Amino acid sequence: MLVTITYVQQTGLADLKPAKVPDDVQVVHAQEPSPELHRFFYTSVGGDWHWTSRVTWTWHQWQAWVARTGVELWAAYYRGTPAGYAVLAAKDGEVEIENFGLLPAFIGRGIGGHLLTEVVRRAWEIPGTNRVWLHTCTLDGPHALKNYQARGFVPYRTDQEERPDADNPTPGPWPGANREAPPSPA
Template identity: 35%
Template sequence: MDTENPPLTPGYFDVPANMLATIVTCLEMRTRPAPRPNPPSDGLMVEPWPSPATDAYRALYRRVGEDWLWVSRAVMDDDKLEAIIRDPAVEIYAMTRDGERLGLLELDFREPGECELAFFGLDQSLIGSGAGRIMMNAAIDKAWEKPITRFWVHTCHLDHPAALAFYQRSGFAPYKRMVEICEDPRQTGKLRADAAAHFPVLQAE
């Protein structure tokens, strides 16, 4: 038995007010899926963003992820973050329009034979516009250009409610589910207090 992560038993479990509980779904594709057509681009492009400046990277990370409680890269030590985003096995792309960065795509090839879709996010103004399909098609193309046998991603119910279905339509199949407990970053000042209005902050009694 895994003593650090004992199996959950049926029932309800109280979560402290300063913590979050989320269901994480892991998905993978083992072969490249049939291509899906891009919608009209409306001036959007997916461009390589090699070795981005830390501040610029964090700004885009927050822009696309703060309302979904993305926090890991926002609070990571600079040295650790720079080691990741400057690693030649990590490819970073930005979705742009007229030079403005509106989407973040990060592919992690550090595990031999695999690619993790590490981050995939759009500015709120692009959600529902077809931009996600354009960026996903680019992600699939870039991932399967390499000699990989597995492309994988995980999402959770703090993400956009359409995210899981979008990944499945894109060719990813769910294979594992986990429960994650973490501190609420809005209560520690790591993210703005009004972020992720769809997931309310609980006040301790």
């Protein structure tokens, strides 16, 4: 399958267009590096979007990845339940949003825009930051690029690559987890 990869950036805090703050959502910095937490979010968020490159990693590989200097995990919680996350990686004046997304049941509730707003604000607070960037692709959620652009990110590069494994089912939380309507809040 041919996949289009779009790179987007902001070059100043003034570029950020904040999203509405939804009720009952908290965004929290996970200050203790945890391979288990990173893997939980990676597989739970990325399962429907073909995030497979780290699925087979050992605990030691995850530990090395999360312990890198400048890496931060931020988690969104809805009514105390993990709803999504973002991983920031700061290096040489740039902050990459390496991973970003929501667990399937929380897509479409306005949580993603708020989470992105908060992590972009944090990225601009890191001393020396002169650019915040990320990439998304046509395998990601159908509203991913729109959310980034709505928050003030501007495309600066587009690539295409063949991904033969994109037609195969992906891992957890389980294939098709986002195919049912989310339950109504109690």
